[in-house]
Amino acid sequence: MTRVAVMGAGSWGTAFAKVLADAGTDTVLWARRSEVADAISARRVNPDYLPDVVLPANLVATTDAEKALAGARAVVLGVPSQTLRANLAGWRDLLPPDATLVSLAKGVELGTLKRMSEVIREVADVPEDRVAVVTGPNLAKEIAAEQPTATVIACADHDRAVELQRACSNAYFRPYTNVDVVGCELGGACKNVIALACGMAAGLGFGDNTMASIITRGLAETARLGAALGADPLTFAGLAGLGDLVATCASPLSRNRTFGERLGRGETLAQAQEAAHGQVAEGVKSCRSIGELAARNGVDMPITDGVRQVCHEGLDPRVLTAALLGRERKSERQ
Template sequence: MKAVVLGAGSWGTALATVLCDNGHDTVLWAKRRDLCDEINSRHTNEKYLPGAKLPNALCASSDLKEALAGRDIVIFAVPSAAMVDVVSAASPLLPSDGVIAHAVKGFDVKTGRRMSEVLSSAGSDLDRRLAVITGPSHAEEVVAQMPTTIVVAAFERATAELLQDALMNSYFRVYTNPDVVGAELGGSLKNIIALGVGMADGLGFGDNAKAALMTRGLAEIARLGMKMGASPLTFAGLSGVGDLIVTCTSRHSRNFRAGRLLGQGLSLDEALQQVGMAVEGVRTVQATVELAAQHQVEMPIARAIFDVLFSGKHPQEAVEDLMGRERGHELEEVAREMFSPKWT
């Protein structure tokens, strides 16, 4: 097939590499001409994937019209902050019958829209062709052909299975899921929790605190997700707990690294400068706090991280506030129904 990946960051480059390894005619679009020259001549992307050797067959282009021409599969892999602009520029050039997917873990902060909703605005008939690529998948490990499993979520089974066939190989296993909302929320909100786990590490806390943040963070993600129409089962899968674990525990995780720097006393600007690449959790927590208020969902961990990032609260103070909250059930939403009348 003919595929194009829009966005030559680490994840976009890794997806383009998988497609090339599977024998597809693949173009990688990058805004920067010098990066395209590097990929085409040296077959490297040193800024985003240092030391990785890219397939000789991978072609990079900075011309959006040229990159999109005649493609069967279009995958958006740009930072969430750039998604609206790239979708707007690409809309008149998208194929009339190809699969349109995104691999972006975040929201449009200005509107609170999920990325599939941003893509839907590009055409009234796109929903049946839309898909989401997500799951625990550090780009550094994918380009090294280390075993990785991901999820493709789509409104239509045929769309999900087409992408599954295009991407799946001996080191890259792909599952399908009909829950687009859940897949997007799990992939996006886990970045917030990774920031919190990184802060705990930076403060010198141990495994107990990190496990608590991951577990209670997953409860918050599922709580908001179910209010927004997602299946709770999705959050027990690869795009939920799977992605949460890898993002909260890996040395590759930008969100964990940024959180650790914040816990060590750096300002947000200093932490982001040291990481040097997009830290999606920072923007995501803004949209999430607004969504939680809109849907009347309690998300104390997300709120505490928001306060550290944007209200000047010290991470240690945020921890004390979380630990001092009013006592409660672990299964808040169902405790009364499960144990009634004993628990009333």
């Protein structure tokens, strides 16, 4: 893989572009705003998202989508899940033939209830084997600081996954391959919702037993949804499942965790959003689409449904806690 275009210069898009460049891959980073691209080119920093990280000299930044995409062997889509469709529609006619399209987003689209790889296939009109996803315990600031981590590259075409694996392997970033795109995407989307629940518990003053219980039962309901949609159960025991879930639920760098903590302390959704500089945590949006997807497939996801009620129906997190503890007693395997 000789050239990769990363479309989106947010925290994760910039960090992954750095990973590729540090691996020796010819990398172009597309930014929506000229001041971001200019800062990367002139000062080697992204002042809005990773101001303390020096970006490699071989990373090129541009606001010209056509220039970024020209000749790319892989196109990495680093835009938020709910804006992926609109952004990709604007780039569709510029995509190089046979390029691997790679999703960094972790969510389920509102309305259509499609996973990100399904949105890409539909909008770009490409077969399943041309779409890959990158997922796992990938907190952008830690990766940009070159702290060791592992990730998963999932693609129905194993050879494409291996090609991308080689393009982003470096001294601090270790990618594994997987062909279970469904399981990897569901793990990445659902963990944001479970992290909101963990944040709420922390905001209410609960400790590690509570956190471990939410993480474990959250993983169980994610795996139930995965089984209904044909995912490999072992995926949820790996980096895309448990690994990503633990990192997102436990880290203060996790936007979903910290957003949920504010809700647990009694702040409104609007107040939590204002504290997050106007940004809404991904799980706030995804809890609705994931809940609808679960209902469509007859899957019980009580934590996800409870988070949805807190975020969109004004349920008090303390009432959610009582409701979850008061559910019908059953076997752990149910």
